[in-house]
Amino acid sequence: MTEQYQRVQPTPFDAPESTPAAASTAPEARPPWLLPAFGGLAVLALVVIFVLPAWVESRGTNVDPAAREAASGSTPAAASDRAPSPQEAALADGNAASPFADARAAKARAEAQDLLAELLDVQENLKERGAEEWAADAMTGIAEEALAGDELYRERAFDEAITRYQDALTAALALEQSLPQRFEAQITSAREAIETFDKDAAATALDLAEKLKPGAPETASLRKRFEVLPSVTEDYTAASDAEATGDLDSAVTRMESAATNDSAHERVASELNRLRAALTEQRFNTAMSEGYAALDEADFETAQGRFERAGKLYPGSSEAAAALQELSSARTAATLQRLQNRSNSLLADEDWNAAIKVFEEALAIDQSLRFAREGLLVARPRAQAEKELTAIVEKPERLVDDAILREAQNAVTRARSLDDRGPRLSAQIEAAQDVLAVASTPLPVTLRSDGLTEVTVYKVARLGLFNQEQLKLRPGQYTAVGSRRGYRDARVVFTVAPGNLSEVYVACTEAI
Template sequence: MSAIEQEKQVGSNIPIASVDRDRAPDFDDESRAQASANLKRVAIVSVSVVLFFVLLTVIFVLPRFVQTDQSVADDGAEASAVVADDSTQVAEVHDPTEAAVWRRTNQARLEQALALVTHLKARNVTQWAAVEFEAAINAISVGEKAYTEQRYEAAQSAYAEAIESLQRIAARTEEVVSQAVDEGFLEIASRNSTAAAAAFEFALSIEHEHEQAKAGLARARTLDQVTALVNEAEGYEDLGNLDAALQRYGEAVALDGQAAGATSAIARIKQVQLEARFKRAMSDGFAALEAKKLTRAKSAFARAIKIRPRAQEALDVLEQVENQILANRISQHLRAAISSAQQEKWVESAAQYRAAVKLDADLDGAATSAERATDRAKLDRQLESMIDQPHRLGSNAVHQEAQTILGTARSITQPGPRLSQQINRLADAIKIARTPIAITLVSDNATEVTLYKVGPLGRFERHSVSIIPGRYVVVGRRNGFRDARVEFEVSPDHHDAMITVRCEEKLAFESDR
């Protein structure tokens, strides 16, 4: 048996009965069992194919690097010889140059075919295109046999057939991987973790870095745990325990971000919880409103709007509550202003009116009332100032001012008790302030006495004079003596006051004389 026939026999050992020729394997129970049974045969095939390529290289490739064109010339006569065995083909007749070209061409074709074989072996071709791959290997063997028999055209034809077949297989790689990945995701949807993992592992055995297959395999490996969590979450949801359901769904999504139904369930539960919180806030608001707890109602309706910012019902009722709260505050200020006015506390009354106007600038009469209260507060201060300082009333200017203030006070209709009392007190103070009071000035009959506001009084020992209440100054002068000056106040409460004024301190230059 020749080396080529031996290699063909090795190649023919590749198992082909267990592989579907037209599509990637289905991942049902029967195929999985069959695949498990064929694992040993696959290992044997892999070893056989490797040995086959080594033998091809040793037997057919290496001799070409040492064979020379001279050997072809020496054996030219043999090219036309007929082999006695009927199964042997007649060698083609070529001149040495043409034969060298044929050899180089066939060598290039063989290298191309072997590169495709290596490429497909790395992609687990025996698991998804074993029959076609076996046929291509056989075509390479036929080409090698023809080459050793110097039938170069036949060798080229066989190589071309092998290359075409291998290229067709390579072109199917993406389709086979895609089908396996699709099958894996279908199995995930069916919650069949074993079949899903097998499909993705098969895809990765062909294309090792396929991102979808990697992601799918990761999902398949957590599928059972994810399924258990989703089932548990669904049970909690049926029982109405939404918090527990949400937690389980969240754990499922943490394991598999695309867990079937978990993401949508989380959104659904959150929406239900959101609606429940909204209804609870609205209910709290209406209950507080019924109990006339406006501040509490406002807080509840504001909470509802925070949950659902565009809820028109909540927006409308919150506006009504805020308007009512505003109206109540204005009413409180107005009541306080009126109460203060009735008590003739005009400063407080004016402040309350201004607070009401600040809340509502268009409030009828409030601004006018604030101005009126301010005027009354000013009048009250003026009256008290005059009453508290009656000694000032002796001045003509102050007296005139007091009369004006008194006239303003008397012009007010329906004066309150405080204003009436102030009018009476100021009128009395004005009257008293213009009533002369007798006082006695005491001197030494040597001092010239002058009473400001009255005039010179001359020398005397005692002198009585009647003057209206107020502050006065009396001055004494005497030659050779220092002037005497006395300030005093005449009060309606003190009659017959005695004021002494004498010049008693001699000047120094007068004493030296």
Template sequence: MLESGQILAGRYGLSRRLADGRVTEAWLAHDRGTGDECVLKVLVAGTTDERAAFLAAARLQQAIRHPRVQPCLAVHDGTPAFAVFPALPGDASRLRGRPWTELVHVLRGVADALAALHAQDLVHRDLKPANVLIGDDGEPLLADFGLAARVGDAAALAGGSPYSMSPQQREDQPPASADDVYAYGALAYELLSGYPPHYPVAATELVPGGEPAPFAARLGAPAALERLVRRCLAQQPQDRPSAAEVADTLRTLAPDTGAVPSSAERRRVELRPPPASEAPIAPAWRPAGEVMPEPSALRSEGFRRGLMVASLGFLVALAGFVFFGLPRVVAQRGVASTTPLAPASTPAAAPAPRPPAPDLQKIAEAQRAFDELRPVVARRFESLEVRGAGRWDGEEYARGRRQLADADAAYGRREMAAALELLRASDASSQAAEKLAAPALAAELVAGAAAIEAGDALVARKRYSEALRIDPDSARAKRGLERAGTLDEVRRLVAEGAAAERDGRPDAAVAAYRKALALDRDTRAASEGVARVQGQAAESAYASAVSAGLEALARKDYAGARTAFERAGRLRPGAPEVTEGLAQVERALGDRTIGAHLAAAQAAEREEHWSVALAEYRSALVLDRNLLPAQQGVEHVEPRAMLDAELASYAERPERLLSSEVRAAARSVLERARAVPSPGPVLKAQMAAVERAVVGAETPMRVALASDNLTEVTIHRVGRLGTFERKDMELLPGRYTVVGVRAGYRDVRRQLDLLPGREAPPPLTIRCEEPI
């Protein structure tokens, strides 16, 4: 967190925070290198993509050289990243309602700046009063290139200011210079009339194709200027003039004498007592962006205010003397020097009562409360605008903005009590709008999930991006945006797996499904496909073994039949088909007695063929259900047969042990195996094989990664590795996706397969080398 007094880059000392947004903060700072005041725009949060976008916008502004574009003095790509700008008194917001002769100079300068941008195929895309700064000389400077993009760039960031976005920008169409011309018309409309177009209708309630209401400049304006503004606000891009044409038209309206008075000129105060007929002097709110007066100016201002108050008291005393003391003096002198006059036919009219003097203390208290609360409310509305509140809460948000504008208007009329009441109402509306963020976020997440299920990557990205605007820390929105980025490829792989299934190619189907799961582990269709294909393979193997056993019986190949049924028994222990098949084998032999069954069972036990032994004991019980040795043999052999089948399943399919749940089940089986007294060589070999497979699945393997120290490297399900030239690390066996990101270059993605029991793969190189 940034704090006053902190030094950035060993040069810039932070003085005070000017504004804050979702991922950036603006600070007034002191440049130790030059001794000048400057403004730092600091990136304090955000994703890797947002950092890249911030630096790209700052460098773009730094590269533009034009007298009407705010210069970017430096860009620092460190921690934190920030850009340096000259400190300026304020922005064009304080010019609302000024005479058109003052505004035309500002509008012409902005049009010149836009024309220069458009000549380079650049679009600003966020023109509004707050992004037009006014220098000490009264000249306008175009600022904030955070949304700037090339003409026609379909990958440009979405967004903009609700009241100044063109219909095409609101529909997320590719950037065009006509978007800036529309925003320019909205800027001129607001400065001349005092309110933005369509005011007070909320931006979310705008009807496509709807024309703004006709406006009237507060102090009048030429008809040609009003026609020009209306042309800029045309709904169709082809009906709007170019920025160069706008600038040329403005030059024909007035000579270059309409510059906004400089801050030094605005601070000149003429000391003279106010006439008795005028309203008492009330403090006036000054925009947050204006430079604060020096201590000497404050002392001078205090002297002036004291002089004004003394003058006002003198005038009140003088009026009292005129109305009460002077008539008595005149009457006494008239009696001493003249004879009494005859009474007039009509009595003299009594003087009109004077209105009560305003309570200056209450006015001052209201102004102080207004000045303290307004920056808080303004910052909250700026945050709501960045979070897209105009889209998900048009009513409270629009009401609050109207109340804030009305409060500023009342302040300008010096109606302090009314201004404070309106400001407090605006504060309440902004807080009410903030409370609606949670349900709006939930709705966007639900819509994004529905788009993922429907396979619409474009809608999913849009919904999850809106969710991140509302809550930049939403883990669900970030995960959803990741899934949307791979959705098209995942759907292609799932379709490829389904086609392989239909064609009877189970191995290809499983491979395609697993590739889809490597890109998006939450793809239900892929996980269900893997389980389905593997289940079908096991079922097919079991059916094949049973069928082979029955065919061997038909050929009277009893040894082959027994082998086939035993194989089926290992795939599905205790299955009735296996038991019946083995029984048929024994009955077919004809000459076997109970003793022979018992002997065969005991021989099978010694050889640790537990399923054969179990079948022999059960065959003996078929002949004599009360035979105690056979009953005891079943009780002893059946658990070993099940244990033998479980161990065999893990040893024959070790890839199953990559799952933590399967490894836990395997350990449980091993514990049961270790509890067997006097284990034989077959059991020991099975236990050793399963233990090796479990340990191999849990033993990290050494992996070497090579990069260029410029690419940001991330391993999915592992984490962000940052930039490096070579990194050696250990990873558990499995399949990993390695992604490289570098600003200005196309992302790269590599697959890393680590299989237990195999040698470590060669070093994997991950570099972004293809410029965008």
């Protein structure tokens, strides 16, 4: 018996001597709450003696029937050999009928029932997880402990029953806690069985895994692999047979089919990699042989295709690289003169952009070609000069901006510094110079207003209020803006050009 259930010992006390006066006045001095208190105690005693045992027994109806039947088969002699429980000792001392003893027994009984209820839940969960298959001895031991607890419970030895129930529960919980590890073990077994094409072993492991952890995604994934295992096995066998006859294409095809059906099959994946490597080597040798045959016949396109195919089959292959280098040398000897002649013709025609393309094509074959490198040094600056000079002539209105005008003047200077300009480039320089001469010469422009409008010419000046103003502006397009309090702004875009010297009127006339 635990310390909290030690027997309560009465404390001795000296009763006061009664006096005749006290005895004669006792009926009148009785407190008014005494009778209700005795009545409440009587009701509480009835509840403890009659109602509480019935309620506890009703909770006990959830106990495993098999356990109760097995426990009921125990003999009274077994109980007689056991030391009396604290509850039995209380009965022997004559205190079992007291409300305190009954309440204490009821508490112990409730604790035993709570443990048993939890044990039954865990037992049921273990049965559903197939524990009777993978832990038969442990489950038997748990049941025996529970039956022993039942016997003690019937004998009202609740503390001993609690101990047995707790031992059984501890063992059951240990099994329950091992479920994740056991599940992982079955998943591993199922995976290994699938890898070795052992359908029966895989089925057994998957069934047990489903019991251990119903609805687990790992099991579902392996179940899908298990369902296609027959077709995977068939493809694997066919691939092995094809390889044995030297038909690597068919072997790879069948092994790819197996891998498609089960992409997670490691053995299939490994064999597929090996077969693909063997097939790649075979195709590489064929491509190299065909490439050299084409090179001997000066069929450079075909030779390049075969050597490049070989290089793709084995990236970084020294054999393919050497073959391509040999091809490059042969092709260069055949095409270099043609490209050089073409570039010379284009330079003579001052077709700089076309010449650049030819030089770049030659350098794509051989980066060390001297004529192509030197040709680019000639063609590129002239192509750039042509582009800049053309922009000056075609878009003279942009020259109204001082920065653009300065850049245009610099472009003409750079173009004039080029040697061997040729007639075409010289004509372009002269045309650009003429445009710059016009763009650099300011022209008189008359602006008129109403004297009430603030006028500003963008990028030129803020003119303020005036009736007439004379400006000198370089040719180009300008914007004048007028503003006046209480009126909508006026905006006038005008162009300054030789022969176009009309007046510009800017005034705000639309009231807001």
